[in-house]
Amino acid sequence: MTASAPDLTDRRVARGGVALVATTQYLIAEQVVASAWVDAPYSFGDNYISDLGVPECLVLDDRVVCSPQWLLMDAAFVLQGLIVLVAVWQLAWLLPRAWRWAATVLGGVHAVGMLLVGLFPGSIAETLGGDATRGMLHGIGASLAIAGGLVWILVAGIGMLVRRWRGVGILSIVLSVVGLVGMAGLLLAPTTPGADLGLGIGGVERLAVYPIIAWLILMGISAVLVHRGALRQEQWERMRAEDEAAAQAALGASGAAATDA
Template sequence: MNDIKQRRGAGTALIASGGIFFTAEFIAAAAWTNPPYSYTHHFISNLGVHGPLTAFGQFMYSPLATVMNTGFFLFGLAALTGVVMLRGLPGRWRWAMVATAVLLAVGGMLVGLFPGSDDNGTTDYHGLGALMAFVPGNVLSILIGRAHQLLGISPRLGRALVVFGILGLVSLVGFETVLVSDAGVLIGLFERGIIYPFLIGFIIVGAALRRRRP
């Protein structure tokens, strides 16, 4: 019975990870109305900058920046909680996943604590946090997918999680390419291509863990 509760708890935490991020993003973006926030043009981090100000070639004005920064801070912690609660993992798998989830959690916390506004001398911390969230989040998706048999989830879902992680890492390359070029074309879309896949994967695998019968 305790194993069942822990597995369901892990599933709930993983669902919460994606749910927290998407909810915070939606609320903060909906409050940004003048001019409207663009999911394809604006950086995600702009939602955590109250402003109004212009930085990195973009206008930033997020009335509910606190909501987004809270989401940044909490989503990684929720993912870490879910990973710690996973059952059936041998030592090497557990340590690899927990270490990766710790990096994700710390990255999310740095992004939330140090908004990327370039006006307070903390941009480097913000950039480090973003990288720590981008890469470990996708690696964690791949690890969970590869460990599908140990976790009792379907091979089909395991493959999907691996694909999600690879898609996110490929999107990271595209994001960095656009960023370095200063073109700014669809930069917000590329950034969401990094983080959305693994968050969706967390929600799906969390739901699968909650449904799984002993």
């Protein structure tokens, strides 16, 4: 049995969509912070994403880490987590009940992971700054953000297919699979030659992360457009109903006049 269709004219659809579109701030912050590296240029292939948020300047065996705008990147990580929490709160009800709770929990896991990544800057590869606790919490956050995010969009995609929203459902599943390939490469790269698919450690990490960001933005755009379309449909149906009522009233009046004559 297909679950009853949700009311897409509900303002929560628009609010959640706008929130998801706002996750573009992550990509903007990443570009701004990366361009600020002067002492050693930031490499999207050789540097981890989290290197952008590390407050220390370090020369490591495989890369240099020195991010002048580290605070901006960490703020973007935290803001991303908060935006996702808002979006989940506004949009989770659109999915069928059986999938709604799973998607809510997984969206929350991803958001909490992003918060931890920003609040405890570090690296998933090693302990930076001599603070093991900070490094551990950062690693936990990165794992929750990436793994939780990819499973989240997979579950949401299946829920959309149940709703018979085939286009966005299939897109969600495809993006999740691409991200899972990237995550596997990220986990295997330190010990398995070629696991980074020739993209470098930073490149394969982005293969895991960018599908999540792309999904957030595309779902946001879809929600805004669907909400607008539903409002226009509702307005058209109201106008048609009013026209039909007016026509019936006119017909009744003419019939009454003919009877009187």
